[in-house]
Amino acid sequence: MLMQTPQLSGSARLAALREELKRRGLDGFVIPISDEHMSEYVGDYAQRLGWLTGFRGSAGFACVTLTHAAIFVDGRYTVQVREQVDADLFEYRSVPKDTLAGWLAEVCENGARIAYDPWLHTWGWVEALEQRLEPKGITLVPEGSNPIDAVWPDRPAPSPAVAVPHDEAVAGRTSADKRAAVADWLVREGHDAVVIPALDSVAWLLNIRGADVPHTPVALSYVIAHKDGSAELFIAPEKVTPELTRHLGNAVTIRDRAAFESALAADFAGKSVALDPDFAVVGIAQGLRAGGASFAFKQDPTILAKAIKNPAEQAGHRDAQARDGAAVSRFLRWLEIEAPKGEVDELSAAARLQAFREEDPGLSDLSFDTISAAAGHAALPHYKVDDDSNILIPPGSIYLVDSGGQYPGGTTDITRTVWIGTPDGSAAPTAEMRDRNTRVLKGHIQLARAVFPQGTSGGQLDVLARQYLWEAGVDYAHGTGHGVGSVLAVHEGPQRIAKPSGGQAGTGQELHAGMILSNEPGYYKPGAFGIRIENLVLVEEREMAGAEGRYLGFETLTFVPLDRKLIARDLLTAEEIAWVDAYHAKVRDVLSPRLTGEDLAWVERETAPL
Known part of the structure; x- marks a missing residue:
């Protein structure tokens, strides 16, 4: 949990930083979410942006000059940044539409010296920014010690944990x-x-x-x-x-x-x-x-060697998925019983899911902060619940939970979207909800069933997951799949399944047998509901009669029931229904040895043929 400094208000922190910049003869400073290793997730000691602004997202940066301050985030955090960052102190800027260079050109005078910490930025970042600032007469300056550290009075020390x-x-x-x-x-x-x-x-x-x-x-x-x-x-x-x-x-x-x-x-x-x-x-x-x-x-x-999992890593991952699938299935049964009573909120649901996972003695940690999102919050793909945003899960609504765990043999990541009923059982998903969920499911199935020649990239496969949403004139703004580590990072490169446009890293990476990726198309209706179905898949070789060359496909690794109440059966083809039934049969096979009593009965009911 990010440690805060109660004796310093947000305005006092900003003022302290500006005084430090004046003392050093600087006109501004760039504050990223980063550490010396360019990690996606960073330790408390490196949460400089969070300390200065209050923003708790995992991507973004700020820039402070002696007279202006702005925080830059992408569309995932448009709502969150407004809830967590004081608009009287920081302008809200949206990337990629707004750029740091453009903003600095607006607020800085010719000759301004803008500093950065050389241990928090890459060479390419500096070169690109320098090229854009030089014509404006603005100089980018590497600063030997971070000015934030000089004014952060109780900055946490790096973790002392042993390796x-x-x-x-x-x-x-x-x-x-x-x-x-x-x-x-x-x-x-x-x-x-x-x-x-x-x-x-x-x-x-x-x-x-x-x-x-x-x-x-x-x-x-x-x-x-x-x-x-x-x-x-x-x-x-x-x-x-x-x-x-x-x-x-x-x-x-x-x-x-x-x-x-x-x-x-x-x-x-x-x-x-x-x-x-x-x-x-x-x-x-x-x-x-x-x-x-x-x-x-x-x-x-x-990087590439790490992404291609060897047989031992693949076996460990399958074991981790079976452990995790049992915990998530037990949670979903609990949620089906308790949430319609109207007394379960987003935080308590996330805590209950964690408790189910922690019953497995092999669990060492979650693999990321659980996205526990009810109703309109589910329309925020990277929503992170906290004490301020937490709401009760409304009966008669959609609930989305994206979560994962670190187990002895593997790292898991799964999203399920479920319908929360009412005590009398009268409420049902709307036709729009079922339509959108089924289109997401159809795309998920097409990607899961894909067969493709060696040399294919994730960017070339992305359209398979979006095609049925596009038919309805809708889309989703995030990637379709990311790499996953082996008892390591839940987001791992270099492979990625996403639209190849926009310079998205990894979309051109050739897929190799042994890579693990997520398959997670979605749909989000702002302020109303969100849907995402995520399983992890393993790239595997496929033997095909008459094939000219080497072909690959996906082995599905994640086994937890899909919510039948959100599936419009009439929108599925016979092949898609067969895929769902076969998937659910495998769910029963994988989870039955790990479940008993009512938990097992629930899985058997939820995985009956469509």
Whole structure:
């Protein structure tokens, strides 16, 4: 939970930052949601944007000048930012329509010096912004220490949690094997070393896990991997145990995380180092350059390897899905009984779902904050319930729950949309609700059933999930699928299923057998209801008689009943009905050994043939 500073109001925090900027001779400062590893989710110590503005979303940034301040978010957070950020202090700006460069040109005078923290931004971000600001006479300045940190009186310290070995039986490959593959890549590419700052890449390469970022089992650290197969792990000494040292072995040198920046400048003179442009921040490149190293931007060689799950990881994921499916199914039965009474709210529903998951001793954490969204809140795809936004789940409404868990063998992510009835059972979904849900389901089925040649990208498959919504003149604004890690990040690249337009990262990535993605089309009617159906799928090879070349398809991994009350059977084809019936039969097969009594009876009822 983000720690707040009760003795400083929002206006006082903004005033304190402006005084600090004046003291440093700066005219403005950019505040992202980011850490030194370009993580999607960050620890409390790095929640600078939240501390300054009160915004608790997972994407966005602000910029503060001596006279103006603005917060920039995309369409997912249009409502949330207005609920959490004081309009008297910050202008609301919407990306991509509004740009930081455009806003700075509006509010800054010629000669303004706008600072940024070089450990929170990539080289590409700086270059692009500099090109746009230079004609306006505005200079972008790397600031050695973050001004927010200077005025945040009770900023949390980074997590002290120890790093732990990840079972090689679950990982499916030894760290030595993975490091050897990276070394081979370095030799082929002509580099001496690669800096790996992405926390999940560090965890995957060394087969370690941690507890430093909420819901993502990683340890704050960096790795420098060398072309001889050795590696250096930069990590705080208090995180290192004798068990970890034994696990890493002699080929991995453990160094203090505080020594990372100086090592960049001291250890690579005359050498060539590879950096991932999406994860290597400006501070890393500056350190290497100061020490006389050359560097080249290339994708971290662990990224694609990590995305292609080996047989052990696939088996672990199937086990995790079975565990999770039992917990979610028990929750949905509980919800069907309790929510119509009108006494269950969004927070208590999320807590009850977590309690069902926690009955499994293997659960180590949720994989992200549960999206527990009732009625109009379900129309916000990335809604995050809190004490201020929490509402009772109205009887006679739609409820959407998007959630997941971290289990010993895998990471789960599932969305179910269900109808909440009334005590007398008289309320029913509207024809529009059933139509939209069924169109979402039809798209979900078409993507799940897709067969495609090797070389196909996620961007090429996206239309399969949208086609029936488009027929009705509607669409959804988010991607259709994201990669998922193996006891790691719930959002993992490089693969993605989304519209190929708009520069969306990952949409052009070729899909490979072994990749895990989500299949989650949706529909959202502002202020009324929202629908999303999400299962995880595994890319697998498909044997086809007469096939010319190699073909792939999807194995569905998630097994929880779909809400029959929201399905308009007459809108489904015979093939689609057969898919639903076969899916529900597999749900029974997977969950029956894990459920008893009324829970099992509920699953059997909900999975009866359409």
